[in-house]
Amino acid sequence: MLDLAxxxxxxxxxxxxFAVATVVAVGGSAPRGPGAALAVDAEGTVIGSVSGGCVExxxxxxxxxxxxxxxxxxQRFGYSxxxxxxxxxxxxxxxxxxxxxxxxxxxxxxxxxSALSAAAEGEPTAVVRVVRGPSELLGQALLVxxxxxxxxxxxxxxxxxxxxxxxLDLDRTAVAEARAMLDGGRTxxxxxxxxxxxxxxxxxxxxxxxxxxxxxxxxxxxxxASALVxxxxxxxxxxxxxxxxxxFVTRARFPEAxxxxxxxxxxxxxxxxxxxxxxxxxxxxDAKFDIPLLKEALRMPVAFVGAMGSRRTHxxxxxxxxxxxxxxxxxxxxxxxxxxxxxARTPEETALSIAAEIVAARRGGTGVPLTGSDAPIHRDAGxxxxxxxx
Numbered sequence: 446m447l448d449l450a451x452x453x454x455x456x457x458x459x460x461x462x463f464a465v466a467t468v469v470a471v472g473g474s475a476p477r478g479p480g481a482a483l484a485v486d487a488e489g490t491v492i493g494s495v496s497g498g499c500v501e502x503x504x505x506x507x508x509x510x511x512x513x514x515x516x517x518x519x520q521r522f523g524y525s526x527x528x529x530x531x532x533x534x535x536x537x538x539x540x541x542x543x544x545x546x547x548x549x550x551x552x553x554x555x556x557x558x559s560a561l562s563a564a565a566e567g568e569p570t571a572v573v574r575v576v577r578g579p580s581e582l583l584g585q586a587l588l589v590x591x592x593x594x595x596x597x598x599x600x601x602x603x604x605x606x607x608x609x610x611x612x613l614d615l616d617r618t619a620v621a622e623a624r625a626m627l628d629g630g631r632t633x634x635x636x637x638x639x640x641x642x643x644x645x646x647x648x649x650x651x652x653x654x655x656x657x658x659x660x661x662x663x664x665x666x667x668x669x670a671s672a673l674v675x676x677x678x679x680x681x682x683x684x685x686x687x688x689x690x691x692x693f694v695t696r697a698r699f700p701e702a703x704x705x706x707x708x709x710x711x712x713x714x715x716x717x718x719x720x721x722x723x724x725x726x727x728x729x730x731d732a733k734f735d736i737p738l739l740k741e742a743l744r745m746p747v748a749f750v751g752a753m754g755s756r757r758t759h760x761x762x763x764x765x766x767x768x769x770x771x772x773x774x775x776x777x778x779x780x781x782x783x784x785x786x787x788x789a790r791t792p793e794e795t796a797l798s799i800a801a802e803i804v805a806a807r808r809g810g811t812g813v814p815l816t817g818s819d820a821p822i823h824r825d826a827g828x829x830x831x832x833x834x835x
Contacts (some may be wrong), residue, residue: 446482446557447655450564453484453547458556462487462548465557468495469519469576469651470634474541474573475541480653487512495542496522504542509785511546516799518544519576543576543651545584553586556607560588564655571623575609576634577649585610585728589623600744609650613640623652630656630722636642658683659748660719664710664738666693669753672733673726673797674702680800687713689734711737715722719747723801727752728784736765742774749806751783751799757784785812 446453446467456463463486468479483493483501496505500522506519513707524540547557553574560572571589575582588606604795618641627634632654638647661682663670670686678701685704688694694705706713710729719725725742729735730753739762744748754762757783766776784798786806788833807814811820 446480446484446562447560447570447653448480449482449484450655454558454561454565455546456484456486456811457561462512462546464511464544464546466495466508466544467574467651467653469541469543469649471541472523477540478632478652479634483508485509485512493628495538500540500542500623504544506515507542507544511544512548515546515548517546517551518584519542523729541575541576542747543584545574552610553584553607556586556588560586563588563590567657568597569627569654569656571627571652571654573609573619573623574651574653576651576732578639578647579585582610582639582648587616587619587623589620589627598682603664609648612640615639615648617641618643619650619652622650623654626652627654630654659722660685661713661724661726662687662717662719663726663728664688664734665730665753666690666695666698667728669792669795670728671699672792673728673799674699675729676800677724678703679718683722685810688729709737710734712742714738714741714745717824719745721746723747725751726799728783730758731766732804735762736769738772739779740769743778749780749803750778751802753783754781755780762826766794780806 446465453463453465453545463484468477468481469826471478477495483491483497483504483506484497485491490504503522507518511518518646520542521539523540538817545553545799547554557572560570563570566738573589575585586607587609610620611720615637617754618637622635633652635650635652635661637648637650638804643675658681661674661677662685664687666686668689674684674686682701686694686699686702686704686712687711689707691707694707696705699705709720727735727738727745735752739750739752752762763776780802783802785801787801788795789798802812804810811818
């Protein structure tokens with residue numbers, strides 16, 4: 446639901462009634478993961494997607510029904526070999542969809558509107574909803590906001606609004622779980638009992654999170670960098686271009702970049718904010734820039750560090766990095782030459798190659814063709830149960 450925050454906030458501000466269908470859990474191969482959403486307003490306008498087209502028509506009907514009767518429902522869709530015309534996923538997977546009406550008479554309306562507004566404004570946000578359990582709790586919602594947020598009940602450094610309609614300890618446990626997922630930018634389900642203890646077969650809660658986009662920092666204002674900036678924006682990154690040469694790092698050359706920085710790369714990296722989702726792409730292939738920069742980068746807890754250059758350049762770079770004290774473990778983090786083997790030659794093809802390696806690293810992909818492979822198509826690095834990376 447939070448992936449539609451901007452559009453749904455506008456609907457709410459216009460006073461529209463709408464229903465939101467959210468993917469709660471997936472089994473096997475499925476096009477979209479937990480948190481993916483489709484919404485329908487009272488006029489029949491549709492935004493979003495839950496399956497890439499397989500079950501959208503049936504989900505649309507569930508949303509219109511929810512707007513009529515005001516009931517929250519949970520529906521499972523799968524593939525049926527026995528009935529080729531049954532509504533289901535042609536990829537063979539199973540998805541559970543929660544359909545929630547957001548109308549004047551919806552008990553969770555205020556909480557959901559607050560969650561959507563916070564997410565639309567870029568505030569780190571987690572919303573918890575009961576997706577399985579007693580009918581009186583189904584669809585109840587709780588909003589958890591990060592440190593510094595105002596309003597709501599205080600729980601340590603976090604604030605929360607609303608409640609799950611049950612035991613107070615249930616809210617407290619849900620807040621603790623949502624905090625952990627918010628810190629990691631993850632969305633997924635948790636199993637609790639109605640009193641908040643960790644017992645299965647009681648309640649299933651969906652925790653959706655929305656955090657600011659991850660950063661991609663491109664070092665080296667070359668023509669390949671311009672193409673990579675466009676690829677990074679397409680993938681949803683907040684993209685910064687940094688170069689020590691002001692004549693090259695200009696807004697005219699990088700109009701799509703969120704930020705352009707004139708500074709020595711290693712000096713900028715020391716002072717800028719990074720986290721475990723940050724991607725660093727070193728395209729300078731010049732030792733006076735590369736070595737001090739990579740010495741810093743390979744000792745930081747970031748998601749990806751890649752450097753451009755030929756195999757000869759890589760060998761020389763590796764030698765120099767060893768001379769400045771990097772360990773085998775630190776050097777093993779460096780992806781160089783950067784990119785997957787696509788036979789790329791143009792800046793656009795090279796950017797595609799680099800972007801493909803970043804996606805593979807993020808999602809645990811192999812980088813080999815799907816044809817002839819028996820590896821799962823949809824998966825995430827470090828995936829556990831229904832929890833997936835954001």
